[in-house]
Every structure is written in structure tokens, then in C-alpha cells.
Amino acid sequence: MSAYLISMATYVGFFMILAIALNLQWGMTGMVNFGIAGFYALGAYSSGLLTVKAGWPVGFAMPAAAVVGIAAGALVALLSIRLREDFLAIVTLGFGELIRLIALNEDEITEGPRGLKIDARPFADMFDRTTYPIVYLAMVLAVVALAFFIAERIRRSPMGRSLRAIREDDVVAEVLGKNVLRHRVQVFAIGAGFMGAAGALYAHYVQNISPEVFMPMVAIFIWMSVIVGGAGNNWGLLLGAGIVMAILEGSRFMGDFIDFLDAEKLSAIRVILIGVLLIIILRVRPRGLMPEPRFRYGRSPGGGSSTADAQS
Amino acid sequence: MAEAARVQAPSAQSRDATIVLQAEGLERSFGGVRAVDSMGFTLREGSITGLIGPNGAGKSTVFNLVTGVIKPQAGTVRLFGEDISRLPTYERARRGMIRTFQLSREFGGLTVLENLMLSPQQQLGEKLVPLFSAQRRVHEAEQAVYARALEVMEISRLGDLRDEYASNLSGGQKKLLELARTLMIDCSVILLDEPGAGVNPALMTTLREMILELNKDHGKTFLIVEHDMDLIAALCDPVIVMTEGRHLLEAGFDEIRKDKRVIEAYLGGAHDG
Numbered sequence: 001m002s003a004y005l006i007s008m009a010t011y012v013g014f015f016m017i018l019a020i021a022l023n024l025q026w027g028m029t030g031m032v033n034f035g036i037a038g039f040y041a042l043g044a045y046s047s048g049l050l051t052v053k054a055g056w057p058v059g060f061a062m063p064a065a066a067v068v069g070i071a072a073g074a075l076v077a078l079l080s081i082r083l084r085e086d087f088l089a090i091v092t093l094g095f096g097e098l099i100r101l102i103a104l105n106e107d108e109i110t111e112g113p114r115g116l117k118i119d120a121r122p123f124a125d126m127f128d129r130t131t132y133p134i135v136y137l138a139m140v141l142a143v144v145a146l147a148f149f150i151a152e153r154i155r156r157s158p159m160g161r162s163l164r165a166i167r168e169d170d171v172v173a174e175v176l177g178k179n180v181l182r183h184r185v186q187v188f189a190i191g192a193g194f195m196g197a198a199g200a201l202y203a204h205y206v207q208n209i210s211p212e213v214f215m216p217m218v219a220i221f222i223w224m225s226v227i228v229g230g231a232g233n234n235w236g237l238l239l240g241a242g243i244v245m246a247i248l249e250g251s252r253f254m255g256d257f258i259d260f261l262d263a264e265k266l267s268a269i270r271v272i273l274i275g276v277l278l279i280i281i282l283r284v285r286p287r288g289l290m291p292e293p294r295f296r297y298g299r300s301p302g303g304g305s306s307t308a309d310a311q312s
Numbered sequence: 313m314a315e316a317a318r319v320q321a322p323s324a325q326s327r328d329a330t331i332v333l334q335a336e337g338l339e340r341s342f343g344g345v346r347a348v349d350s351m352g353f354t355l356r357e358g359s360i361t362g363l364i365g366p367n368g369a370g371k372s373t374v375f376n377l378v379t380g381v382i383k384p385q386a387g388t389v390r391l392f393g394e395d396i397s398r399l400p401t402y403e404r405a406r407r408g409m410i411r412t413f414q415l416s417r418e419f420g421g422l423t424v425l426e427n428l429m430l431s432p433q434q435q436l437g438e439k440l441v442p443l444f445s446a447q448r449r450v451h452e453a454e455q456a457v458y459a460r461a462l463e464v465m466e467i468s469r470l471g472d473l474r475d476e477y478a479s480n481l482s483g484g485q486k487k488l489l490e491l492a493r494t495l496m497i498d499c500s501v502i503l504l505d506e507p508g509a510g511v512n513p514a515l516m517t518t519l520r521e522m523i524l525e526l527n528k529d530h531g532k533t534f535l536i537v538e539h540d541m542d543l544i545a546a547l548c549d550p551v552i553v554m555t556e557g558r559h560l561l562e563a564g565f566d567e568i569r570k571d572k573r574v575i576e577a578y579l580g581g582a583h584d585g
Contacts, residue, residue: 297425
């Protein structure tokens with residue numbers, strides 16, 4: 001059971017990294033991304049293929065996956081510069097499917113539906129089989145912390161303020177002299193880099209990746225996490241990712257208590273539960289469980305701190 | 313051709329120095345409608361120039377063309393003699409030209425204070441690398457911006473609303489905030505699109521005082537589109553009249569008020585006054 005909890009916590013970690021990335025892109029900057037699964041898959045396959053086919057050490061392959069994510073994110077953002085929100089939604093959705101279909105059909109490289117078997121694991125020979133999952137969880141949480149630190153530093157800075165201004169009205173931001181394009185490309189690339197890193201962590205954790213894992217549904221779960229937690233609030237989405245994963249996994253056990261539910265009905269019910277949760281949250285707390293905090297700058301007259309002292 | 317030669321001629325340099333903004337031959341159609349048709353004008357340094365004309369004359373479109381929000385089909389725009397026609401909007405802003413919008417476009421999800429602190433251009437903390445490598449300098453720059461924002465809130469009397477979301481302000485307060493935002497910026501030309509629309513008389517006085525103070529004490533040049541003729545009469549000289557996308561005439565307000573063509577333009581054939 002505790003092995004199960006550790007595994008679940010590791011998955012929550014993947015969700016958290018993806019949610020931090022989406023919050024950066026959408027929650028803070030207003031850039032819609034429905035292609036999360038694509039960037040996630042790109043990271044997973046980059047790191048997997050670099051170790052399996054190119055023989056790279058895992059310590060290089062995993063950071064490389066983040067770099068591939070950054071490059072892909074910058075490219076997608078640049079290609080859709082002239083596109084407004086709804087078009088960006090379609091472009092990213094298309095990108096996600098594109099990556100998945102390449103992984104599925106280029107089976108000479110990716111092994112397609114057979115799945116890519118990945119033996120390499122970071123620090124695997126330093127720990128025994130029972131402690132290794134904890135070590136891996138610690139690694140995932142370290143990446144969560146790093147992503148959180150970067151996203152939070154940006155959010156509280158003048159850059160974060162510009163990003164929120166772009167989210168509110170990009171034309172006025174531009175009229176005030178903000179380089180909207182540069183901000184958008186940067187933020188989208190950073191977010192995509194996080195997603196790539198999450199993919200790499202996932203790949204070397206499960207050690208067998210196949211295209212069907214990276215269905216657009218992944219994006220929906222991450223969107224849920226951010227919306228439920230509170231768009232624009234990095235703490236909120238950590239909570240949101242936990243809740244969404246708890247429902248996804250927790251509903252597994254309903255079968256133990258309710259006998260007439262078979263596996264098929266259960267998997268449908270899990271999705272229904274998530275949907276119901278979203279509706280309730282949006283009715284009761286439209287801005288999420290932890291809404292974006294209002295920024296208050298140093299109140300104390302005569303100096304003191306004037307950095308953003310965000311509190312709800 | 314002749315224009316370029318004139319700007320370069322040394323004898324003309326001194327004369328041109330007083331022209332901050334110059335537009336020539338601006339054209340823009342929407343569908344079959346010629347919104348702006350070979351429109352040109354000049355702004356002299358330190359002036360408050362009015363831009364009036366009946367609804368649909370193309371005044372707001374001129375603002376959009378000059379600031380690059382909409383691309384013209386023909387024509388050039390010069391700021392301090394530099395051809396800025398091909399520059400993106402934010403580059404034009406960085407060269408010292410800021411505008412407001414006819415319908416206030418505040419950043420609703422940001423507080424009043426944030427709307428102000430956002431406005432200074434090219435802040436160090438807006439760049440990704442210094443954010444992680446030079447946090448102390450970012451912090452110092454932020455302190456300076458904060459101090460400036462406090463001053464501007466004093467001038468614009470928005471201090472009581474500092475932590476209020478801008479979306480919660482009244483129409484007049486939003487107009488004030490938009491003007492206050494331009495005060496945060498080191499700019500030389502300010503284009504105001506109907507600053508008086510929907511502003512109650514008390515706020516209107518504040519607004520008028522702010523514009524005059526910016527002009528007299530800080531030397532800012534203004535171009536103001538406005539339907540409130542009292543505001544135009546009180547602030548603007550000269551006044552440019554536009555009709556059907558064209559420059560009709562430019563003169564002092566008293567002269568314009570008596571001009572037959574202007575009266576005709578406003579009344580048109582419709583006689584709806």
C-alpha cells in the first residue's frame with residue numbers, strides 16, 4: 001500500500017509540473033494550450049530515444065528533453081503569433097495530436113504501439129529496489145520545486161505584471177511599449193520546457209512509453225487542476241493537481257464497495273466525477289479554490305519593502 | 313522624395329525641430345469604406361492640438377494608424393523626423409508616443425497601483441535573465457517605480473483606490489487612470505481619444521488640470537480627439553477638423569466655430585444637428 005501511495009505521489013508530481021507550466025502559459029499570460037500531451041510526449045520520447053537509440057547517459061538525456069520542449073514551445077508560439085486565443089487552441093491541439101501520431105506511426109524509431117522500453121534510470125545503481133521509488137519521488141519533487149520557484153519568481157516580478165496585462169488586453173500592453181511577442185514566446189517556451197521535463201521524468205519512471213498514454217485527455221486533467229485550484233495561483237494548482245489525481249485514482253476503489261460496477265463503467269464514472277467536480281467548483285467558486293491573489297505593494301510609508309507582497 | 317530631402321537639409325533642421333509628429337497621405341479602407349483618405353497633419357512641440365469632426369470622420373482610425381494598431385494602406389508617420397511607419401506598435405511607444413482609447417481600456421484584473429507600475433517602459437524586471445541574475449537591481453528599480461506611482465496617484469487623486477481592481481472603477485475614474493498611466497511613462501507625445509467621454513463634471517476638472525499641468529510643466533505635446541466642445545475650447549490650439557476621412561482645415565477654435573465648411577460638415581445633409 002505504501003508503495004502504491006509513493007507511486008501515486010509521483011504521478012501527482014508529474015501533474016504538478018504540467019499544471020505549473022499551464023498556469024504560466026494560460027493562468028498568467030492567457031495563452032491557451034490544449035497540446036499539453038504533445039509536449040509531455042515530446043519530452044518522454046526525446047529522453048527515451050536518446051538513451052535507448054542514441055546511447056546517451058540518462059543524466060544528459062533528461063535535461064535534453066526539457067531543451068527540446070523549450071524549442072518546440074518557442075516554435076509553436078512563433079508560428080501562431082498572429083493567431084488569437086481560439087486559433088492557438090486549435091494549433092496546440094493539432095500539435096499534440098501530431099506528436100502522438102508520429103510516435104504511433106514512425107514505429108521504426110519509436111516502436112509505435114508496441115511501446116518503447118527504456119532501461120536507463122537516473123541513480124539506479126546507487127539504491128536498492130525498495131528505496132529507489134522514494135529516491136525517484138524525491139527527484140520529481142525537486143523538479144516540482146524548481147518549476148514552482150521559477151514560475152513564482154516570474155509571477156511576483158514586473159515581468160509577471162506585464163504578463164497579466166497581456167492576458168487582460170494585449171493591444172493596450174503593446175501600446176504601452178511592451179514587447180508582447182517576446183513575452184509570449186518566452187513564456188510559452190518555458191512552459192513547454194517544464195512539460196518536456198515532466199515527460200522525461202515520466203518516461204524513465206514507467207520505463208515503457210506508448211502513444212496511447214498521450215491522448216488529449218491529459219490536457220483536460222491538467223486544465224482541471226489549474227481551474228479547480230485557481231488560475232494564476234501557483235499554490236492553488238498544486239492543490240488542484242492533488243484533488244484531480246485523488247479523484248482519478250480514488251475512484252478505482254469504488255469497485256471494491258459497489259459490486260455492480262465493472263472496470264468499464266468505473267473508468268467512465270471517473271471522468272464523470274471529474275466533470276461534476278468542475279461544474280460544482282465553477283458554480284461555487286468561479287475563480288477556483290485559491291483564486292489569484294490581489295497584489296499589494298509595500299503599504300508602510302517611508303520605505304519598507306515595495307516588492308509584490310501578494311496575499312489573498 | 314522631396315520630404316526626405318527637406319528633413320536632411322541643414323537649414324530645415326531647426327524648423328523641423330519643433331515638429332514632433334507628422335503624418336502624411338494616410339489611407340485606410342475597411343471593406344469599401346474609405347475611413348481615412350489622404351489624411352495628413354503635424355503636431356508642434358508643446359501644443360495641445362484638437363482633432364474634431366462628426367462621427368465616422370475617421371478620428372479614431374487616425375489614432376490607430378499613427379500608433380500602428382492598424383496598418384495604413386498608404387502614407388508615412390514621422391516622430392521627431394524619424395520615419396516610424398514600419399515600426400511595430402511597442403517600438404513607437406518606446407520612442408515616446410503614448411495613446412489612450414475611446415472606450416477606456418484599463419487592465420481590469422490589475423489594481424490601480426499595478427496599472428500605474430506596469431506603465432514605465434523597458435523595466436529591468438520585465439526581462440527574464442535579470443530576474444534571476446540581478447534580483448537586487450530589479451528590486452531597486454521596482455522601488456523607484458513604486459515611488460513614482462505614489463506621486464502620480466497624488467496628482468491624479470487616485471490614491472484612495474490604489475488597491476482596487478481597475479475593473480471596479482467608474483467610467484470617469486478609468487479615464488483618469490488611463491491619463492495617469494501616461495504620466496508614469498517618459499513620453500513626449502500623448503494622444504487622447506475622447507478623454508472627457510462619460511466623465512462627471514468634478515472629475516472633468518481634475519482631468520483638465522492634469523492635461524494642462526502635463527503640458528505646461530512637463531512639456532508634453534497632446535493630440536486630443538473630443539466631442540465636448542467646451543473641453544476643446546478650453547485646451548486646444550490649434551484645432552484640426554476632419555470630415556469623411558480627410559483633413560478639412562486647421563485653425564484656432566474661434567475661427568473654426570464660424571467656418572461655414574465646418575458647420576456644414578457637422579450638419580451634413582441630414583439636418584439632425
